[in-house]
Amino acid sequence: MNQYEAALFNDKKFGFLIYLFVEAIMFLTLFATYLIFTPSSEGPHPSDVFETKSVILSSIFLLSSSGTLIMSERGLEGKQLKKLIPWLGVTLLFALVFLGLEISEFYTYVQEGYTLSTSSFLSSYYVLVGLHAAHVAFGCGWMIVLFIQLKRHIPHSLYIEKYKIFSYYWHFVDIVWIGILLVVYVRYIF
C-alpha cells in the first residue's frame, strides 16, 4: 500500500468506524428494549424458553470464527493465498453453522408456541437476536464476495482494504454476540 492508498484507506477506516458506532447505538437501543420488556408479566419466562445446548454450541462457532478470521488475515500481507483461502473458508463455514443453529433454535421455540407475538419479552428477543443473525447472514454474503474478488485480480492494496473492512465488521458482529450472551441468555440460563 503506498502513501496515497494508505491515506484513502484511513478515510475508509474512519468512516467505517463511525458506521460501527451507529450500529452500536442501534444494538444498545435494542438491548435497552430487551431489558425493559424482560421478563414480561404475561407469557413464558425466559428460563422456560431458552435452550442451553444450542446457545453454547452457536456461541462456540461464532466466537471461534473471529479467531479463524485472524488466522486468515495473516495470509493477507504477503499474499499467501494458501493461508488466506482455507481459513476464510473455515470462517464462512462456522458462520453458516451458526446461522443453521440459530434457525433451528428459532424453529424449536416457535414449535413450542413461543412466537414473535406471544409476549413483549419474546418480541424484543426475536427483534434483537434476529437483527444480529441478519448481520451474520450479510457477513456470509460479504465473504463470498471476498472470495470472488480474489479471482478477479484487483489491485492487491484494494483487496487488503476490502478485506480489512470486512474483518472489522466481523469482529464487531462477534462483540455484539457477546453482549447478547450476557444480556439475553446468561442471566436466565445459568
Next chain:
Amino acid sequence: MYIPFFEKHVPSDVIAAWVSVIIIGIVLATYVIKQNKWSVIWEYMRTTHHRKVGTLYMIFGFLFFLRAGVDALLIRSQLALPQNEFWLFQFQKYNEVFTTHGTMMIFFAATPMLLGLMNVAVPLQIGARDLAFPFLNAVGFWLFFAGGMLFNLAFFFDSAPAIGWTGYAPLSTSLFTPDVNSDYYVFGVQISGLGTIFTALNIIVTIFRHRAPGMKLMRMPLFTWASLITSFLILVAFTVLAIGLYLLMFDRMFDTKFFNGPDGDPIFWQHLFWIFGHPEVYILALPAFGLFSDIITTFSKKRIFGYPAMVISIGTIAFLAFTVWVHHMFTVGLGPLVNTVFALTTMAIAVPTGVKVFNWLFTMRGGVLRMTTPMLFSLGFIPSFVMGGVTGVMLSVSAADFQFHDSHFVVAHFHYVILASTILGIFAGIYYYFPKITGYQLNEKLGKWHFWLFLIGYHLTFFPMHITGMNGMPRRTFTYDVGEGLTATNFISTIGAFLMGIGVAVMFYNLFITIRKKERVGSDPWDGRTLEWTVASPAPEDSFQPMPIVKEMDPYWYAKQRGEDLETTDEKLASPISRDSIIPFIMANLLAVLSFGLMYGWIWLAVLAGAGVFMCFIIRAFRDEREQYYGKGEDGHESV
C-alpha cells in the same frame, strides 16, 4: 367521485392533485424534450459531485417545502373562521394535513435543505475537493429522495398518515390505524433517515481528514463547525429514531407487542421518539447558527466576536440537547422529580444560546454593515429567535407546562424557534450561496421584498397563536366555537400565513428571472472571507488545484487586506475519488419499492426489490471506483 381502482370515494383534493401533477408532468416533459435536457437529467441522476448532490438536495427539499407550505395554508384556511368548513379539510382530513405538514417540514424540507447547504459549502470552506465518500453521498441523497417520494405518494392514494409528526403509539400501531396510512410514515421516514445518517458520517470524515494544509480545527469557519457537531447529533438521534421506527414496523406488520397490548408501553415510543426529536431541533438550528455567524461576519467586515466561545457553545448546546427530551413528556406522569431535573437541564440551554446571541451582536458592533439579503435574513433571525427562546423557558417550567401543553401556545413556540433559525437560515444560505451553486446572483431588490413579506407574515402568523393558545385553543383540532374569543387571533394568523406564501412566491419569481437572465458573477460576489470565495462560481469539479495554505482564520479576507494572493502548494494530498454512477439512484428507489411491497403485502414485489438492492451492493463491490487508482505505485493517482 368514485374511482374503480381505489374502491372507495376519492376526495376532490386528491383528484385535483392528480390532475395538476399530470399537467405539470406533461409541461415538464415537453420542456425537457423541446430543450433537449435529457443529458442534464441523466447527468444529475448519476452525479456524485458534492455541489451537484447539494443542488439536488436543495431542489427536492424546496419542492417538499412548497408542498408542506401548501398544507400549512390549507390548515390556516380551515382555521381562519370558527366552525369553518373550508373545502373538505375537516375531521380526519385535517389530521392528515397537519401530519403531512409537520412530517414533511421536519424530515423532507428543513433537514435536507440544510444537508444540501452543507454539501455545497463545507468542502469549499475547508479546501477539500469533495466529500470523503462521493458515492456514499449520492446514496445518502437518493435515500432521502426515495423516502420523500414514498411519503408523498400516500396522499395520491388517499392514504396520508394521520398520526401527527410524532407518530405517537398506540395510535400509530395497527390496533388503531390498521390501514397503510401509517406505514407510509414509518417507511418514508425510515428510508430518508438512513440517508441522513450516511451524509452525516460523510461530513464528519470530510472535515476531519480533508482540510487544506494549515486549516486547523480552530481556524475553521463556523458553518463547518456547526456542520461537524450537527453530524454527530444526527448519528445518535437518527439512529435511535431508526430503531423506534423499526420496532413500530414490527408492531404493525408482525403483531409484536412493543407499544400496545397488556405489556406494551406507549411511553417507550415517546422516549425513543423524543431522544431523537429534541436533538432534531438542534440538528435544524445549529447549521443555521453557523450560517448566520459566517454571514454576519462577512457583512460586518469584522472577525467573529469570541470565536472560541462560539465553538464551545455549539458543543455545549449539542451535549445538552440529549439531556432534555423529557420536557416533551412533562404531562405523561413521570413524577415531579424527573420533571424537575429535565426542567433544569432545559433551562440550562438558554446559557450557551445567549452567549451566541451576544457574540453576534458584538460582531456587528462597530462593524461596517452591508444590508444585503442574506444579512437581512440573519438580522431578522436574532430577535425572532430570542422571542421563541423566551417562550421556551416558559414551557420548561414543568408546572406551567401542564397549562401550555398541546395548546397553540406550543405551536407558536416551536414555529418561532424552528422557523426563525432553520427557515430564515436556509433562505439566507440560498441567497448567500446561490452564486457558488449556479454562478448567478439573485436579485437583491426582490430578495428584500421576499424578506420583508416573509418576516412580517411570520410574526403575524405566529405571534397571535400565543394568545390563541392561552385562551384555550388546543393544537391539532380543526375548529373552534364562535363565542370562545379565538376568532380575531385566528383570522390574523391566517392572513400572516398567506403573506408568507406571497413572500415565497416572490422568491420563486426571483429564482426564475435570475436563472433566465444568465448574468454570471465572479468568484467573490460578496467580498467574502473564507476559502469558498476563492474558487470559481459555480464551484468547479476540480477545485483547489493547487491547494491553498491556511495560516489564520478567514484566510482569504486577510490575504485580500494585505493585497496578496493566498499562498498555495503543489503538494498532493489523497483526495476523494468520484465516478458517476447510476447505482445509488437505483438502489435507493428499489428500497422504496421494497417498502411499497411490504406495505401492501405484495411479497413478490418486496422480494424482487430486495434482491435488486443486494444486486446493487454486489455490482458496486465489483465496480469499485477505487479500482483504477490503486496499485499504480506512488503516483498512481496522477495517471487519470
